[in-house]
Amino acid sequence: MSNEELAYDFSPMLKVYKDGRVERLIGTDIAPPSTDPKTGVQSKDVVISQEPGISARLYIPKSTTTSSPQTKLPLLIYFHGGGFCIESSSSPTYHNYLNALVSEANVVAVSVDYRLAPEHPLPAAYEDSWAALKWVASHSDGNGSEDWLNSFADLQRVFFAGDSAGGNLAHNMALKVGCEGLAGVNLIGIVLVHPYFWGTESVGGEESTAPAAGREFISALWRFTYPSTSGSDDPFFNPGKDSKLGELGCVKVLVFVAEKDMLKDRGVYYSEILRKSGWKGVVELIEATGEGHVFHLEDPTCDNAVALEKKIVAFLN
Template identity: 80%
Template sequence: MSNEELAYDFSPMIKVYKDGRVERLNDTDRVPPSTDPKTGVQSKDVVISQEPAISARLYIPKSTTTSAPQTKLPLLIYFHGGGFCVRSSSSAKYHSYLNALVSEANVVAVSVDYRLVPEHPLPAAYDDSWAALKWVASHSDGNGSEDWLNRFADFQRVFFAGNSAGANITHNMAVKLGCEGLVGVKLIGIVLEHPYFWGTEPVGEELTTPAAAREYMAGVWRFACPSTSGSDDPLINPAKDQKLGKLGCEKVLVCVAEKDVLKDRGWHYSETLKKSGWNGAVEVIEAAGEGHSFHLGDPTCDNAVAMKKKIVAFLN
């Protein structure tokens, strides 16, 4: 067997070879925490757990260091995207995105670094994310291990957000919180940026989606979650989730992009949520002419600026 034989090829994200080698494509742009020269946002990395290895990058806006002791700030917990298999909380695009968002929304943020597929198949990322949420919640009495959360975060104004696979995690964490509770935390809302949901039956314009694109979306899920029942697993298809109506927040913002193959899933999610018995408010915004995760690749384009404004308003 040549060592170039592929077991999985999910370009442009990841290739896995039959000899077990994993090649993450376009995933080398890691940056250290910093004080951002443009926004004055400070960040630092913290270890949440050694075994399993879970960490997070924390962000505080300039206002925490420049004004007198003030009222505490909303707390945003963010889950990065990358098909569950690439990227991290230190990826340059996510770091720069959160610097801007934290600055404009004037919030404290925790960007979770969960373990990746295929070394750690799902549900590892969900388990890690829930462990991170419990760690964050351990600061709600002001006596946690991390000073920034004790001093600056308002645990009665908590938001979850994420992009792509991270939006999938965001949704699933909000359902888990709604079912199990999270002591000391009041989840106000969630933001789903281009959420990675899927399903066996096409919705919306998916009937015209090329078969290869549909198979890619279904294939990434099977690769990430080998124990899955398939594309109608409630973890990837919320419309099949009996617990959807228990979503543990009062408002939801779904961001979709016109040219994203996942667009119709975002719309379908909002329609299903309205019928689920959940009594919150859900809104969908669609960016015309844009593709998946465009706001990370081109954060200063008009549509990305408009999307960020909408998210800032949602967090306030």
């Protein structure tokens, strides 16, 4: 057998060869933690767990070093996207994005580096994200292992956010908080940017907006990253099939969709079913016209990306 024979081809994201080799085509670049020259935001990497290997990148805004006495700031816990199989918290895309967001919103941020499929198939990313949240919660008395969280983060003003697969994680973590609680943490709201949800039956205008090949790619990628899943109606992937949806553990939700994104109708549908679920909070839905999936990461200075950031900043404050 030649070692070039493909077992899976999820271009432009990754390829898996029959000999087991995984080739990530994008999302492998690394930006080191730093003091950002433009914003003055400082970042550093921390190990949350050695086994399994979970880490995070922490961010503090310039105000933490310049204003005194120190008032604690809202805490944003961010989950990166990448279909559960590419990207990381040290990817330049996310590093630059969080530098800008932390500076604009004047918040402390924890960007979770969960393990990726296929080497670590789902539910690993969910388990790692929950472990990261419990680690954050261990700082609620001001005596945790990480000084930045003890000193600067207000655990009574916590938000989750994520794009694409990260939006899926943010939702599922907020649902777990609602169902199980997270002692010492008050989750106020979640921000889902172009969330990666799906289902076997099409919703809204999906028949026309998502071509058959695109629909198949989305459901095949899910099965690839979560081999033991029940399929596209798994409650992790289709919140409409989750009997516990009304227990979402926050009081406000901000959902962004993009007109030219195949996942757009899922974000709209999520907002609708959440309103009908018995959940007591407020959900706001915002659509960017003329834009595609995670456009704000690819072109962070375009007008629609600037508007999206302003909206998130207002939501966090």
